[in-house]
Amino acid sequence: MATKARAPATAPLKGRGAASYVPGRFETATTHAEDDGWDSLQRRDETDPDPHPDTRVHEERARSVVSRNDSPDIGFSQSVNPYRGCEHGCVYCFARPSHAYLNLSPGLDFETRLFAKTNAAERLRAEFSRKGYRCSPIALGINTDAYQPIERRYRITRSLIEVMAEYRHPFSLITKNALVTRDLDLLAPLAEQRLATVYFSVTSLDNRLSAKMEPRASAPHARLRAMRELAAAGVPVGVMMAPVIPALNDHELEAILDAAYTAGARAAGHVLLRLPHELKDVWREWLQLHHPDRAAHVMSLVRQMRGGRDYDSAFGSRMRGEGPFADLIAQRFERTRRRLGFTRLPALDTTLFRTPAASGDQGQLF
Template sequence: MSDRHVPRKGRGATSNLQGRFERDERTRVDDGWQPLVGHLDPDEAPPRIETSVSIERARSILSHNQSPDIPFGVSLNPYRGCEHGCVYCFARPTHAYLELSPGLDFETKLFAKANAAEVLRETLAKPSYRCEAIALGVNTDAYQPIERELRITRDVLQVLHDCDHPVGLITKSSLIERDIDLLAPMAAKNLVVAAVTITTLDADLARKLEPRAATPSRRLRTIRTLADAGIPVGVSVAPMIPFVTDDHMEQILEAAREAGATYASYIVLRLPNELNAVFQDWLMAHFPDRAQRVMNRVRDLHGGQDYKADFATRMRGTGIWADLLRQRFYKAADRLGFSYHRYNERVLDTSQFKPPARAVKPRKPVDERQGSLF
């Protein structure tokens, strides 16, 4: 097994492959001083990689999206990179823009937008601002582990709560329960909707796929807690990975419905840019016996390619296998009484929005020694 295919405890990616924008190319060579990971003693674990967090000051905080297959137009991401380490995360390639690896760097070198709430408040106070539901934490999880201490998501929600601004959230973390005191009153005004992503009910598989996210059973409890608090909550069965998680669809829907979820959605695995190599390395590390079979089915779903970035098909796929997944989902959802809209497609009320007071910048003191021209 090569050093690119060695699992690391608590991490999703098995390698730190080079990002597409890096100028320097690196190749690992065994010079005899320190063995490569793949050449370590079988009983010796790969070296531990600690998580680092860099604080950055954002100049703008809202991102605007025009993709017709994405159910929101405006989003806010308090963090870049995600410690959950989900190996299938479509956001991994964004770390390449920082000249970092979409592999291990994505889940170990994180960036926190410390002034997110401040910039959001300034944005909402502008006379030109037009209220539209904001999707919070869709690129990387707004409730990833570092949020416990940094509380940036909490501060952002406080601003939205105070302004009666609608928001949609999606997460794999139970930490969202901390903010029920803000979310429940917003839900009573039809200002919030939430979704919890559940990829599998198998805890061992989840530990390999999404090592630092909440366990599947804990996520089901989170759905129940949110529902009991009167917060509309759904389940995102995503992604459907052929021969890995696709046989779990009906069980996830049943468990989520029992827990109180009222709407559901699903997405097939998509592998843009460097994510393709990250995922295939993971497959070779954990499922070498079926890696080729999985990728063949992925190609069946994307028109013979590893990934096809077509708005009409990238989320659900095409062909016979995509049709089977679609039929299974809708039959199960109909039987269980689910609605189908995704987490931010629910119509939230924008009419209650109250802009925050605009901060008045203090005027510079006048030097009384300076005479007037008039």
């Protein structure tokens, strides 16, 4: 299946992270725009990306919603993602290549062609009720943000949290959206029972840089405000600086941790920029459009931390990198974490898990 024709990106698209339809790695044929000498590439035609691409949501019925992993780099074994694709449009998102499995572009399609799992709560309830199910904390919204803008309309994440509450199942979530405060009525009582924690991803305190890298996520100050609101309500809050990008946002590391701690975060982590599969093409294009003066330097440092490549997927190094620059970032992070007093969030409690009796099921008297 061929992808959309890809015209060379000459300018960023307002409100979008990607600037073109980067082809997926499974496409058998791709088409590219070529200049025929008659200024064809200067005229807008069907090969150009729409300067204002709309967001389209496809509602789907999932067969299952719980994904499992045994990666030593990740601190959870189960996750649930209510949506595929993410309207936040974070240009660095490691999940972008997953859209290639749908024969869609990891570029613009990832943030404009979204999939909502409208039966997610139903499937989660069925999984929890399955004979032999073993309770283990669930990470909610790991690949794509569970509180991306369309959650305001679909409320799938809220329905999943309601199921967690019904079964007293522990979970954690990570988000870039202040919309999470909408569900404080659910999160606060669950946190009191050690059943819920929330992490915020903060990549920059610079509104201009944030608007370019993650155009439809909440502004940095809105995330900090949401942290304060959750922490004040008793919800354990953490911060993730993910990703750390050399020569672009790494200089903000200490300031971000300081601001997050002041806002109530009590745990912190960081992850280096990861560029698997097609993401390296989306990222390079973005760099050339927004920071052409430092694009070569950024990529040089990235390769220094990835064994001379754009990306190294090896367990143990894919999150933290290697080499002097990666070590320096790790040392700065650890020194700041200790200075501010970051520790760990309370462990989630798996002993409260229960399978509620079916409605009307009161057993047999005789």
